[in-house]
Amino acid sequence: LGNDDWWRDAVVYQVYPRSFADANGDGMGDLEGVRQHLGYLSRLGVDAIWLSPFYTSPMADGGYDVADYRDVDPMFGSLADFDALITDAHALGIRVIVDLVPNHSSDQHPWFKAGLRDRYVFRDRPNDWESIFGGPAWTQVEDGQWYLHLFAPEQPDLNWDNPEVRAEFRDILRFWLDRGVDGFRVDVAHGMIKAEGLPDVGQKDGPQAEMLGDERVPYFDQDGVHDIYREWRPILDSYPGGRMAVAEAWVSSPERLARYVGPDELHQAFNFEFMMADFHAKSFRTVIEKSLREADLVGAPTTWVLSNHDKPRHVTRHGSLARARAATLLMLALPGSAYLYNGEELGLPEVLDLPDELRQDPAFLRRGESRDGCRVPLPWTSTGDLGWRDPWLPIPSEWAALSAEAQEDDPGSTLNLYRAALALRKRHPALGGGTLRWLDSPKDVLAVERDPGLVVVLNTGEEPVALDLPGEVLLSSGPLPADGTIPPDTTVWIQR
Ligand code: TEU
Missing domain, CATH: 3.20.20.80 (Glycosidases)
Structure with missing residues (x-):
C-alpha cells in the first residue's frame, strides 16, 4: 500500500x-x-x-x-x-x-450497567456544565448521585483518571x-x-x-x-x-x-x-x-x-x-x-x-x-x-x-x-503537496500558484473575470466560455 x-x-x-x-x-x-x-x-x-x-x-x-x-x-x-x-x-x-x-460509552456498556462508578464521573452534586446537545450535563440515578455526560444522557463520560x-x-x-x-x-x-x-x-x-x-x-x-x-x-x-x-x-x-x-x-x-x-x-x-x-x-x-x-x-x-x-x-x-x-x-x-x-x-x-x-x-x-x-x-x-x-x-x-x-x-505533485504562493488578483478572486507550475483561480464575485494567465486549463468546476474569462462561482486549475 x-x-x-x-x-x-x-x-x-x-x-x-x-x-x-x-x-x-x-x-x-x-x-x-x-x-x-x-x-x-x-x-x-x-x-x-x-x-x-x-x-x-x-x-x-x-x-x-x-x-x-x-x-x-x-x-x-x-x-x-x-x-x-x-x-x-x-x-x-x-x-x-x-x-x-x-x-x-453508551449507558448500555457492561461497565455502566454493572454500576462500575469509578470508571465514569459520578458526584453527589452536579456543577453548572451544560450538555453539547442542550440541557444539563448531569443526570441523577436512583440513589441520588449524578453522572456526567457532555453529550446525551445515554453517553456517560468515562473517567480517564482511572x-x-x-x-x-x-x-x-x-x-x-x-x-x-x-x-x-x-x-x-x-x-x-x-x-x-x-x-x-x-x-x-x-x-x-x-x-x-x-x-x-x-x-x-x-x-x-x-x-x-x-x-x-x-x-x-x-x-x-x-x-x-x-x-x-x-x-x-x-x-x-x-x-x-x-x-x-x-x-x-x-x-x-x-x-x-x-x-x-x-x-x-x-x-x-x-x-x-x-x-x-x-x-x-x-x-x-x-x-x-x-x-x-x-x-x-x-x-x-x-x-x-x-x-x-x-x-x-x-x-x-x-x-x-x-x-x-x-x-x-x-x-x-x-x-x-x-x-x-x-x-x-x-x-x-x-x-x-x-x-x-x-x-x-x-x-x-x-x-x-x-x-x-x-x-x-x-x-x-x-x-x-x-x-x-x-x-x-x-x-x-x-x-x-x-x-x-x-x-500532479503540486496538488496535495508542495508550496503555495498568493498571486495578485482582483477583489472577489482568489489566485494561488502551487509549485511546480499549477495555478488555481476561484472567482467568488458576481461578474466574469478576465485573467492573463498563460497555460492550459486542466480542470474547471463549471463550464468555461470561449472568451477566456472565468465565470462567477467557478474554480479552475491551470497548468503553467
Ligand atoms: O462530535 C463532537 C462535537 O463536538 C460535535 O457534536 C459538534 O459540537 C456538533 O456536531 C456541532 O454541530 C462528535 C461526533 O462527530 C458527533 O457525531 C457525536 O454526536 C459527538 O462527537 C458525540 O460522540
Whole structure:
C-alpha cells in the first residue's frame, strides 16, 4: 500500500455506515454494502475510507454511543463482514480508518450497567456544565448521585483518571490494529480530561460549547489529554505500514490544534476552519492563511474538510451546487489531506424538510438542532426506490437525478468532476503537496500558484473575470466560455 506517510496528502472518504449502502434490504446501510461499493470508491479515486461507528450500539447518537468497542452491531453486520471489507479494500489499495469514541460509552456498556462508578464521573452534586446537545450535563440515578455526560444522557463520560479505563482503550486500539486497520479518527479528542475539581463554568449566556473562544471551558482541551496521546502513539508506531490517527478536536486556535499533532501524539487533526468559511475569496484566503499557520507549527501539512455528518452539507451552506463544486476544487488543490463526506461527490444538498417525527438526532430533541439532513441515505439508482428498500430516512424523489447511476456517464456531473480531480491529484505533485504562493488578483478572486507550475483561480464575485494567465486549463468546476474569462462561482486549475 505504499509509504508510511500516506496520510499527509491522502483523500479520505467518510462513510456514514447507516446511510451509505444497504446490502440486506433492512433500510439501514451496512458493512457488506460498503464492501459491495469498493469498486465505486476505487473508481472515485480515494486513498482511504473512514468508517463512522459501526460498533454494538443502542444508537442513541447514531452509534457514537458504544456498548461494545470490540464488536459490530448486528444492524451493520459482523466481525467477519468487517474482515472481508478490510481485505477487499486493501486489495484495491484503499486504506481503512475506524472511529474511536473514548470520551464516553453508551449507558448500555457492561461497565455502566454493572454500576462500575469509578470508571465514569459520578458526584453527589452536579456543577453548572451544560450538555453539547442542550440541557444539563448531569443526570441523577436512583440513589441520588449524578453522572456526567457532555453529550446525551445515554453517553456517560468515562473517567480517564482511572488506569483501568486507559488500559482498556490501549487494548481496544490493539484489537483493531491487529485486524488490520490503517488508522483511527478520534472522536471528541479534546474531551476525556476534565479540569481538577470540576469547576463551574460560571458563564450563563449561550450554549457553552459555542464559548470555546479564548477562555476554554473546563471540560475541553485540558493539558492532561496529551498524556493519553503520548501513550497511544508508541502503540500505533509498533505496527508496520503507517498506522495513523486523526483528532476531531474543536479548539480555539491553530496553535491549540497544533498541540495534538506531532511525532509523539497524533498524526493529524481536523482543521475545521475551512468548513466554517463563507463563500468569498477573502474569507477563504483568511482561513487558508490561518490553516497554514497550524501546518507550519507542526511541520506537516494540515487537513481540509467541507462536509461531515455533523454539519449542513456544503451545497446548502454555500448556497448552490456551482459554489460547492468551486469550493471542492479549491480544497483539492491545497497542500495537505482532504476529507470527503459520503454523498458530496454526488452534489447532494442538505435535506431541510424532514418531518420532525422522523428526525433521530439527540441534539434535535434537546436543543432543536438536527444533523439528520446530512445523514439521508445516498441515492444509487435513478428508478423506484433509488437503491434502497424502506430507508431509515426518506430519500427525496428529486434525488433520482443525482443518483450515482444518473451521473455515471454524464461528463458534466459532479461525480465525474470529483473523479477527474482525484485522478489529477494522483498525477500532479503540486496538488496535495508542495508550496503555495498568493498571486495578485482582483477583489472577489482568489489566485494561488502551487509549485511546480499549477495555478488555481476561484472567482467568488458576481461578474466574469478576465485573467492573463498563460497555460492550459486542466480542470474547471463549471463550464468555461470561449472568451477566456472565468465565470462567477467557478474554480479552475491551470497548468503553467
Ligand atoms: O462530535 C463532537 C462535537 O463536538 C460535535 O457534536 C459538534 O459540537 C456538533 O456536531 C456541532 O454541530 C462528535 C461526533 O462527530 C458527533 O457525531 C457525536 O454526536 C459527538 O462527537 C458525540 O460522540
